[in-house]
Amino acid sequence: MTEVGIDGIEIWAGKLELDLAETFAPAQDDDPGKYTKGLGLYSSSLPDVYEDIVTMAANASKRLLERKGLTPDDIGRIDVATESSFDKSKPISTYVAGCLEQTFEGDFHHANKGERKFACVSGTQALDDAYNWIRAGRNRGRKALVIATDTALYERDDPGEATQGAGAVAMLIDEDPDVTALSDAQGFGSADETDFLKPNQQFPSVDGKRSMQVYLARMREAMMDFERNGGDTHPDNFELIPFHTPFPGMVRKAAVLGYRHCIRDTEIEDELAEEIGRQPRPEAFDDEEEYLDAVKEYTEALGETDAYADWYERTVQPTLAISEQVGNWYTGSVHIARAAGLAEALEEGRELSGRDLLVASYGSGAQAEIHAETVQPGWEDEIAQLNIQEQIESREPIDFEQYEAIHDVHNHDAETDMEPLTTPEGEFVFDGWGRMGERKYTYVE
Numbered sequence: 001m002t003e004v005g006i007d008g009i010e011i012w013a014g015k016l017e018l019d020l021a022e023t024f025a026p027a028q029d030d031d032p033g034k035y036t037k038g039l040g041l042y043s044s045s046l047p048d049v050y051e052d053i054v055t056m057a058a059n060a061s062k063r064l065l066e067r068k069g070l071t072p073d074d075i076g077r078i079d080v081a082t083e084s085s086f087d088k089s090k091p092i093s094t095y096v097a098g099c100l101e102q103t104f105e106g107d108f109h110h111a112n113k114g115e116r117k118f119a120c121v122s123g124t125q126a127l128d129d130a131y132n133w134i135r136a137g138r139n140r141g142r143k144a145l146v147i148a149t150d151t152a153l154y155e156r157d158d159p160g161e162a163t164q165g166a167g168a169v170a171m172l173i174d175e176d177p178d179v180t181a182l183s184d185a186q187g188f189g190s191a192d193e194t195d196f197l198k199p200n201q202q203f204p205s206v207d208g209k210r211s212m213q214v215y216l217a218r219m220r221e222a223m224m225d226f227e228r229n230g231g232d233t234h235p236d237n238f239e240l241i242p243f244h245t246p247f248p249g250m251v252r253k254a255a256v257l258g259y260r261h262c263i264r265d266t267e268i269e270d271e272l273a274e275e276i277g278r279q280p281r282p283e284a285f286d287d288e289e290e291y292l293d294a295v296k297e298y299t300e301a302l303g304e305t306d307a308y309a310d311w312y313e314r315t316v317q318p319t320l321a322i323s324e325q326v327g328n329w330y331t332g333s334v335h336i337a338r339a340a341g342l343a344e345a346l347e348e349g350r351e352l353s354g355r356d357l358l359v360a361s362y363g364s365g366a367q368a369e370i371h372a373e374t375v376q377p378g379w380e381d382e383i384a385q386l387n388i389q390e391q392i393e394s395r396e397p398i399d400f401e402q403y404e405a406i407h408d409v410h411n412h413d414a415e416t417d418m419e420p421l422t423t424p425e426g427e428f429v430f431d432g433w434g435r436m437g438e439r440k441y442t443y444v445e
């Protein structure tokens with residue numbers, strides 16, 4: 001059967017840079033180590049005055065379509081995943097198509113457009129929808145444009161403020177893809193949770209500590225479902241494991257638990273037995289608390305082993321290279337983790353073609369999804385085109401006062417007037433309001 005998957009990726013980062021250790025930590029009276037060592041974050045990317053989820057999505061998409069030599073006629077679907085939508089009826093994909101039609105010949109009038117919502121996991125769900133549409137043979141030779149775009153802002157002084165970020169990831173989904181082919185096997189872990197939600201409000205209500213527990217619980221469920229579904233989870237069989245990355249510290253916590261789960265009853269557990277013993281099994285304990293204490297002790301010891309450190313260094317650490325500089329991009333987060341991992345692998349000259357990735361997506365509320373992807377022969381050329389590191393380096397650093405003002409600019413309830421801090425060039429910009437309250441966009445040469 002023809003492979004279906006990601007044929008191209010482009011990333012657009014918000015143009016402003018808030019340095020967490022140098023600028024944010026002192027203003028919050030915090031030790032910088034909380035951000036850099038604890039959360040694993042160095043800076044956040046934030047949108048300038050003229051940027052929003054539409055401009056970032058349209059700018060990433062324009063670059064992707066141009067690079068792939070495509071016209072609107074080649075696109076049969078535009079799916080946008082976001083949890084920062086400003087419109088409860090008109091999907092963001094229509095705004096994005098409107099932008100692109102300003103610069104491309106033709107239009108997207110025959111493309112099916114929509115918007116996906118399930119917190120951060122909706123980026124992966126949109127990918128899934130596109131995959132299923134092509135697999136069902138309803139695409140008539142056309143490709144799907146899947147975009148994950150968010151401005152992840154929290155209420156000022158919410159603990160989540162440290163993890164903010166803004167950016168978009170545009171992905172082209174097609175037959176015979178150049179980057180990765182998606183597998184059919186999937187695992188889900190899904191439950192009605194109230195850990196992070198936005199009931200008719202722009203900024204989330206968050207129970208941060210609980211959200212971390214829910215993330216871990218749903219990931220575990222998804223992993224077990226994936227295994228029941230025939231999915232292979234032997235840790236040595238994956239070159240990279242991109243996780244949803246609200247902040248790298250969260251992934252550090254998930255990775256050691258995942259590794260413990262996946263080495264159980266494998267030769268890796270046997271080889272480590274001499275050093276740290278075998279994993280505690282519940283049947284060996286009369287008391288659940290004693291069992292859980294033993295598991296905690298084993299996990300801490302496992303995290304200190306060379307076997308774990310080598311595995312983490314090879315499969316997980318490379319996926320964090322973008323997130324640690326840009327923060328949480330919600331729906332785009334796991335997709336920048338994939339791109340970061342592939343970009344690091346390319347730089348190191350790793351041969352990944354034909355090898356597998358295990359992709360672990362998550363959205364609060366809450367649902368985790370796990371699937372495998374196989375890296376395709378064209379991945380090196382595709383990944384070499386990414387310019388996200390240049391974007392990160394050329395962001396405009398902002399001081400705390402500017403940060404406070406820019407947070408207000410993007411706060412739907414605040415009235416503020418601020419001059420942009422950067423000058424747009426060759427990109428779509430927000431250009432004021434239309435007669436029905438719609439946002440308007442224009443292309444700046």
Ligand SMILES: CC(C)(COP(=O)([O-])OP(=O)([O-])OC[C@H]1O[C@@H](n2cnc3c(N)ncnc32)[C@H](O)[C@@H]1OP(=O)([O-])[O-])[C@@H](O)C(=O)NCCC(=O)NCCSC(=O)C[C@@](C)(O)CC(=O)[O-]
Nearest residue numbers: 031033034037038119120159160208209211212246363364
């Ligand atoms: C995550 C919290 C709760 C943390 O906020 P907090 O409570 O202010 O931070 P903390 O005090 O727990 O410190 C964070 C870590 O830094 C350490 N630390 C402290 N000081 C230092 C120091 N000097 N030197 C070194 N380390 C230091 C500290 O020990 C801790 O590490 P841990 O104990 O957890 O390993 C907050 O940022 C938050 O509420 N974030 C938003 C929610 C979130 O990101 N949850 C993640 C899971 S849910 C998810 O991923 C879904 C999401 C959020 O993306 C939304 C969606 O799906 O739509």
